[in-house]
Amino acid sequence: MHHYITEGYVLPNQAHIYWTTMIVLYPYITGIVAGAFIISSLYHVFGKEELKPVSRFAMLMALAFLLFATLPLLTHLGHPERALNIMFTPNLTSAMAGFGFIYTTYLFILAVEIWLLYRTDIVYLSTNAKSAPMRTLYWMLALGVMDVSEKAKALDRRVMLVLAAIGIPAACGLHGYVGFLFGAIKANPWWASPLMPVIFLLSAIVSGIAMVLVCYVGVQWRKKRPVDAACTQSLMEYAWYFLIVDVALEMLELINHAYMANHDWVILKELLSTRLFVSMFVFQVLIGSVIPFFLLGAAIVFKDRIAASTRQTIGFVSGLFLLVQVLAMRWNVVMGGQMFSKSFRGFLDFHVDFLGREGLLAAGALFALPFVALYVFSRILPLWGSIATFPTGWLKADAGPPSPSTH
Amino acid sequence: MTQPLSDGDLTRRSFLERVATTGAQTFIFGGLFVTTALMRLPQDATPGTTPAKRKKRAPEVIYGFVVDTTKCIGCGSCVRACKAENNVPDGFCRTWVEEYTFYPNGEVVVNSPKGGENGFPDDAPDRNQPAEIGQLPSRGFFVPKLCNHCIDTPCIQVCPVGASYKTPEGVVLVDPQRCVGCGYCVQACPFGSRFLNPETNTADKCTWCYHRITKGLKPACVECCPAEARIFGNVNDPNSEISRILATNRVQVLKSYLGTNPRTRYIGLDSDVI
Amino acid sequence: MGHARHFVRLFGLVAIVVIAFLGARAQVVPKDFGTQGPFRASAIPEAAKREPRHLGSEACSDCHAKINDAWAKGKHHTPQCENCHGPGLLHVKVMSEDSVDAYPDQIKKNPKALRVTSGIQECEWCHLKTFERPSTLKSIKNVERHIIETGGKYTAASKCTDCHNPHTTVVK
Numbered sequence: 001m002h003h004y005i006t007e008g009y010v011l012p013n014q015a016h017i018y019w020t021t022m023i024v025l026y027p028y029i030t031g032i033v034a035g036a037f038i039i040s041s042l043y044h045v046f047g048k049e050e051l052k053p054v055s056r057f058a059m060l061m062a063l064a065f066l067l068f069a070t071l072p073l074l075t076h077l078g079h080p081e082r083a084l085n086i087m088f089t090p091n092l093t094s095a096m097a098g099f100g101f102i103y104t105t106y107l108f109i110l111a112v113e114i115w116l117l118y119r120t121d122i123v124y125l126s127t128n129a130k131s132a133p134m135r136t137l138y139w140m141l142a143l144g145v146m147d148v149s150e151k152a153k154a155l156d157r158r159v160m161l162v163l164a165a166i167g168i169p170a171a172c173g174l175h176g177y178v179g180f181l182f183g184a185i186k187a188n189p190w191w192a193s194p195l196m197p198v199i200f201l202l203s204a205i206v207s208g209i210a211m212v213l214v215c216y217v218g219v220q221w222r223k224k225r226p227v228d229a230a231c232t233q234s235l236m237e238y239a240w241y242f243l244i245v246d247v248a249l250e251m252l253e254l255i256n257h258a259y260m261a262n263h264d265w266v267i268l269k270e271l272l273s274t275r276l277f278v279s280m281f282v283f284q285v286l287i288g289s290v291i292p293f294f295l296l297g298a299a300i301v302f303k304d305r306i307a308a309s310t311r312q313t314i315g316f317v318s319g320l321f322l323l324v325q326v327l328a329m330r331w332n333v334v335m336g337g338q339m340f341s342k343s344f345r346g347f348l349d350f351h352v353d354f355l356g357r358e359g360l361l362a363a364g365a366l367f368a369l370p371f372v373a374l375y376v377f378s379r380i381l382p383l384w385g386s387i388a389t390f391p392t393g394w395l396k397a398d399a400g401p402p403s404p405s406t407h
Numbered sequence: 408m409t410q411p412l413s414d415g416d417l418t419r420r421s422f423l424e425r426v427a428t429t430g431a432q433t434f435i436f437g438g439l440f441v442t443t444a445l446m447r448l449p450q451d452a453t454p455g456t457t458p459a460k461r462k463k464r465a466p467e468v469i470y471g472f473v474v475d476t477t478k479c480i481g482c483g484s485c486v487r488a489c490k491a492e493n494n495v496p497d498g499f500c501r502t503w504v505e506e507y508t509f510y511p512n513g514e515v516v517v518n519s520p521k522g523g524e525n526g527f528p529d530d531a532p533d534r535n536q537p538a539e540i541g542q543l544p545s546r547g548f549f550v551p552k553l554c555n556h557c558i559d560t561p562c563i564q565v566c567p568v569g570a571s572y573k574t575p576e577g578v579v580l581v582d583p584q585r586c587v588g589c590g591y592c593v594q595a596c597p598f599g600s601r602f603l604n605p606e607t608n609t610a611d612k613c614t615w616c617y618h619r620i621t622k623g624l625k626p627a628c629v630e631c632c633p634a635e636a637r638i639f640g641n642v643n644d645p646n647s648e649i650s651r652i653l654a655t656n657r658v659q660v661l662k663s664y665l666g667t668n669p670r671t672r673y674i675g676l677d678s679d680v681i
Numbered sequence: 682m683g684h685a686r687h688f689v690r691l692f693g694l695v696a697i698v699v700i701a702f703l704g705a706r707a708q709v710v711p712k713d714f715g716t717q718g719p720f721r722a723s724a725i726p727e728a729a730k731r732e733p734r735h736l737g738s739e740a741c742s743d744c745h746a747k748i749n750d751a752w753a754k755g756k757h758h759t760p761q762c763e764n765c766h767g768p769g770l771l772h773v774k775v776m777s778e779d780s781v782d783a784y785p786d787q788i789k790k791n792p793k794a795l796r797v798t799s800g801i802q803e804c805e806w807c808h809l810k811t812f813e814r815p816s817t818l819k820s821i822k823n824v825e826r827h828i829i830e831t832g833g834k835y836t837a838a839s840k841c842t843d844c845h846n847p848h849t850t851v852v853k
Binding site for chain 3: 481506527543584614624630
């Protein structure tokens, strides 16, 4: 535990920042989950055909990030071995107690959705995969049921639709809930706000879309495959819309604080003009919001005058900026709320360590894990399409790629 | 698998279809329903938190604490006694004393070096000492602080695992065997009364010396206060000292606007005390 | 078996997980959790169990009757013995002969298991003049000046207790 540099009068027990990088990372990761899922649902539920190229990938990305969403929480717990107490003895008045159940429900929905989405491929691979261990793995993933008849598939589609439809409020719930964790803390004027869940949700969607966009364009470039122009254009449009609403609400909240000028504004003003100035106004507002607003706006408004490849580059760059925006927003909420003392008379400085349990290295490594998971997924399931697009080397020599008509 | 369906298969299939398509819905909405229904359960077992309960049966003992700031001399005996009695780790306080100094220009300087554990030396290092401000203080006083043992506790409310609780006497405690050390209660306490104990990795706080008061003793800070600035007792006993003091004084609580209903009350608070 | 066999298996799997969770929960959660509210009921007696470390000045009089008597009658009876000397529990345990062997480390470190008093710091806690301290309290701004002003000879080793009896405040 650190002793931080303090200024003014800081309450004796608050000379420590209890929630640091890991708690910044946690809403960031769950946010990407919610956003990626919503992109996937836009295709699966709302039939936005242009998003088809990323629909499966977005779903798997949501799962990859969701699998590691609990890890930052675990690493910061004082007693990680007691983590399951949150499900064994949930205290029903605690917002945090909902985490175990909301998380499990969402994980279930997502896993089943992906399972149904890939079931035809899994069944096919359980007999046609190259190696015997892989065939066993696929057989287990298929739960030993090889029924891919039209009737079974029709049933799968119906269940998938229902799950995806439930998944949207569940994704909103999961991330709205994360915002509520902060927004419902009346002790902290920087957090306490009914807008917090909404802002968290919108920025979650922004970060999820941005992550899908960046990964899709990045992977296609790297693999020297064509980028689907309609798909990236659509992702950029959604990112732009959600960014506008998100930033509008973020700024409205700030303006509301300033305009109401309650007793706490004195300390918040000082906070914003000193310790949060760079991360708030440079990273979150300027780099993260203003620049991508104009970049994406140009690519959307002057769609006909800008070449598709240029627009993709704009999308890729804007996506990176948006990812910075949302990370900065998480940082500003989580750390900003702890950089002033509840004495309202003093401040704490926070310096991120490189090493240590909550250091930069640990945070970076943790953030890399979902990508490792995505890589593992890509070895098991085709990320970008279905049965017709199996990469070479996946199938037994005697079983060439199936013709698209078989599915 | 693709053989013609018999009637039995047909009915079973449609049944299973229904199960499959509605199962997930039931799972989620049922869960939500149960959760919201249970949310309405009272958050603690303490009688007297709701008017309905208060009527039913008044508990024999409800503890209260009064801090008379007009009497505090800022010696820090309470802080030292608390640290020794409760093994409070270095850098944290279950109780502490704040020193308020007011200057004619309206500046307020608050200080609490190590929570006041070593008293308040006259030459406390402070950037806002008179030399810098260029004027002598106009008034000053000390304010001892400790857990307010709120009736409507934000800390118990947010504990996800039921490790924070209230005893029937109204004392807010932490169960070190259940606490997961998430720190949410530390964030939720508006008064900075809680901390994560680096030795046990669990939440820690003032217990009003629960191990003493249940044996008929006073909390260590009250026992060691040479100025009688701390008064502790049973507010349900009309003959107790605390009842007499509460009946004859105007008392205030910290951050009353947050509606936590503290059981620790103050005499002689100033509006600049936050 | 129709076309929902994979769902049957899925629900079977879910059922296994749910049953395993409920089974684990039944094993792990203490039986008294929730009996008095959403917490472990036996945490209350456990919290009450710990031994008080401050024993109160009366306990000191068992052995130190003479000093205790002078203290109680004198002007300095508001601070308790343990204010300056520290909590008495370990002291009593160490000083009772049969338990000396139980605290070998403590005996080596601090034979009497009491706070080591400096005879000056303890006094300054209350009697150092600061602006915030009530003026009704006797206090001095500076020890050296106080000794010189009262006709004494100040050395680096000077203590308040050289002249004042800390238990009664009477000047020796």
